[in-house]
Amino acid sequence: MKLYAPKYYKEFTCIADKCKHSCCIGWEIDVDEEALEKYATLENGYGKKIIKSIDFEETPHFKLLKNDRCPHLDSTGLCKIIKNFGEGYLCHICREHPRFYNQIGDRMEVGLGISCEEACRIILNTDEYDVITEIGEICQEAEAVDFDSALHRKEIYRILSRKDVDYKSKLEIIYEKFGVYPSVCTDEEWRGLIDSLEYLDASHKKLFLNYSFELRENEKNEKYSERVLAYFIYRHCSKAWDETEFREWLGFCLFCERLFASAVMVSKESVFEIARIISEEIEYSEDNTNEITAMYFEK
Ligand code: SF4
Structure with a gap:
């Protein structure tokens, strides 16, 4: 189905080490099945540390350090998983944040959440919140709806x-x-x-x-x-x-x-x-x- 987003959406890039309220501090991040399978193939080096950093009790998640930091956040504010293996090895939540999705019948809309300071800066600086355009396709089945x-x-x-x-x-x-x-x-x-x-x-x-x-x-x-x-x-x-x-x-x-x-x-x-x-x-x-x-x- 077609994917739509507000005009400002494409301006967003994570500011990583420049972020004052990093989403890698204070939030417990659940690790999805697909990411777990990828991590299981990483038997050496930093891969082993990733496995050790996961709490497998109930929903698997990264164990936060004492100061509430994600164990993969380095001292300069960069992600060690990305540094070692690239963005393709991020779990679903880290890859998608701060995006959210809403399906309306046969179309999907994506947006950015303003708990992210960079998304917030972009969104509060534009008057064009009503310009919503098609940005691509997403694999999802359409739902029958009576209400738009x-x-x-x-x-x-x-x-x-x-x-x-x-x-x-x-x-x-x-x-x-x-x-x-x-x-x-x-x-x-x-x-x-x-x-x-x-x-x-x-x-x-x-x-x-x-x-x-x-x-x-x-x-x-x-x-x-x-x-x-x-x-x-x-x-x-x-x-x-x-x-x-x-x-x-x-x-x-x-x-x-x-x-x-x-x-x-x-x-x-x-x-x-x-x-x-x-x-x-x-x-x-x-x-x-x-x-x-x-x-x-x-x-
Ligand atoms: S809150 Fe936003 S800008 Fe800050 S680290 Fe997270 S995604 Fe990047």
Whole structure:
């Protein structure tokens, strides 16, 4: 089937040793069957170290070192597996990160996750989030679907790119059109939820507790809020199988947009870092994502 991606997708290259928040630190990496078979053929030299570095209990994964670093990350921030054997020997997760895929019927879409600082820099620096083009083919069977999430997404992007209304009004039009309002819960209720979420870094909870729904005129850095919202919609709403699911994901995306806008108002961190933190803490945690989505149903 045909593979599509946003225009910015091809700009991405991992910045490896220049990355300040390397995905090779702090994440437990599962090793897939195919990679295990390849590693089993490497009987000498560094190959032996790769085998020794895997914990085979339950799902095989690389055992992190005491400082949470991947055992194959060298002191200069480069991957020893790539250095010794080339990218072809990376496991699936390392090869694909920070990419994600969504199938919509007979087409596949690929994108970049903003928990990766380089992907985040690229995505927040472009207005062309609505330019999605064919980039190749992927081997996958088509699925029959009655619902095309891309049509709703296109409508939201059309609203977001309007020049005749301000950003606050664009959000209000989206809330109204899809019947999804983050203000369904009070700020106090959202902050109660934020307080109960799981965090990789406790200081991020403090930042998120500045959440406020209030839509301000000429909000600081609102062009970045718009791009963050467009990103979340591309990533999450696109995978909806029907209208209800689309609205559930839209609720999640609209909450994340308000969380970003609130944090930007109070934090000295860059907009890029705030977006990256929200991605890492919220959308990469299934539990946190589910808790946020559930808030809309409890009303
Ligand atoms: S987070 Fe992104 S830029 Fe940094 S090491 Fe991982 S893939 Fe490369």
